[in-house]
Amino acid sequence: MWRSWISCGGWFTEAGFEEVILPAIWEAGTFLGKIGEAKEEQMWTFDDRGGRRVCLVPEVTGQIQELWNAGWSRAMRKPARLFYVARCYRYDRPQAGRYREFTQFGVEILGGRPGGGDREEAISMLRRCLDDFPVAYQLLDGIERGIGYYTEGGFEAEIASLGAQKQVAGGGRYKEGIGWAIGVDRLMLAMETEASSS
Amino acid sequence: MWFGAAPGRFLSTGGMAERPKAPGSKSGGRGNPLLRGFKSHSLRHIAAGIPPAAMTTRWIMLRGTRVMLGDEARRYVAVVDQLRRLVH
Numbered sequence: 497m498w499r500s501w502i503s504c505g506g507w508f509t510e511a512g513f514e515e516v517i518l519p520a521i522w523e524a525g526t527f528l529g530k531i532g533e534a535k536e537e538q539m540w541t542f543d544d545r546g547g548r549r550v551c552l553v554p555e556v557t558g559q560i561q562e563l564w565n566a567g568w569s570r571a572m573r574k575p576a577r578l579f580y581v582a583r584c585y586r587y588d589r590p591q592a593g594r595y596r597e598f599t600q601f602g603v604e605i606l607g608g609r610p611g612g613g614d615r616e617e618a619i620s621m622l623r624r625c626l627d628d629f630p631v632a633y634q635l636l637d638g639i640e641r642g643i644g645y646y647t648e649g650g651f652e653a654e655i656a657s658l659g660a661q662k663q664v665a666g667g668g669r670y671k672e673g674i675g676w677a678i679g680v681d682r683l684m685l686a687m688e689t690e691a692s693s694s
Numbered sequence: 695m696w697f698g699a700a701p702g703r704f705l706s707t708g709g710m711a712e713r714p715k716a717p718g719s720k721s722g723g724r725g726n727p728l729l730r731g732f733k734s735h736s737l738r739h740i741a742a743g744i745p746p747a748a749m750t751t752r753w754i755m756l757r758g759t760r761v762m763l764g765d766e767a768r769r770y771v772a773v774v775d776q777l778r779r780l781v782h
Contacts (some may be wrong), residue, residue, distance in 0.1 A: 514763060514764055514765045515763075515768070515769050515771065516761065516762070516763045516767060517761070517762040517763075517770060517771075518761055519755060519759035519760065519761070521756060522754070522755065522756075522759075523753065523754045523755070523756075526754060534751070544756070548753075548756070550756065562754050563754075563761065566754060569731060578763075635762070
């Protein structure tokens with residue numbers, strides 16, 4: 497598993513992607529009104545000693561959008577290609593494949609020109625990543641994902657052997673760019689499930 | 695460019711960090727010399743990787759947290775990988 501992720505990072509870098517490592521604690525307002533009502537209700541939010549409303553990050557795309565709008569869009573060569581491995585947090589009912597702390601591996605392509613092929617590139621990267629693992633997945637395109645910042649139908653990858661929690665990756669286009677994330681914990685679970693059933 | 699910044703450890707290709715103390719500055723003449731000339735709210739934006747020219751009054755990052763990108767992220771990952779290889 498770990499070896500696969502390292503090789504994944506290798507060709508990501510060759511394709512011009514830069515790794516970004518972001519804080520796990522962040523201003524709560526970045527995510528409110530953007531990620532969808534259900535996910536906002538699951539956020540770990542609290543006031544710090546300075547009275548600031550902060551949260552453990554429920555996802556990464558919102559952080560990257562915020563940083564893009566705050567300065568990266570002027571400083572970075574476009575399209576900017578980023579990837580990340582991040583611990584994320586949601587106050588959800590724990591069950592198999594759904595944890596309160598989980599890891600997401602994701603990519604974001606920001607500042608591309610409309611029709612410039614970033615959607616095709618993003619989906620191709622997702623397929624190439626999932627193909628690196630011994631799992632049978634199905635990619636669904638043009639679906640409503642229920643996340644506020646998406647500006648068009650998104651895409652998801654499902655692994656049927658996971659049952660109710662079968663979504664293993666999801667992504668779509670937003671104002672600043674396009675991106676997706678793989679749920680690493682679910683991918684691991686799918687590998688274990690498919691290995692034990694074969 | 696202002697990336698991978700943390701208080702006292704930000705990266706710069708310009709000379710802003712060495713400018714003289716600004717009127718009202720809380721950091722001028724004291725503390726880390728790289729931070730002289732910036733007001734405290736400015737430091738928060740520098741820590742967030744935001745260019746000084748684009749500063750706003752809104753904060754998005756807690757001071758002391760950091761965004762690592764490019765060479766800084768690669769150095770971090772290399773150190774973590776090396777430490778992991780020691781135990782696996």
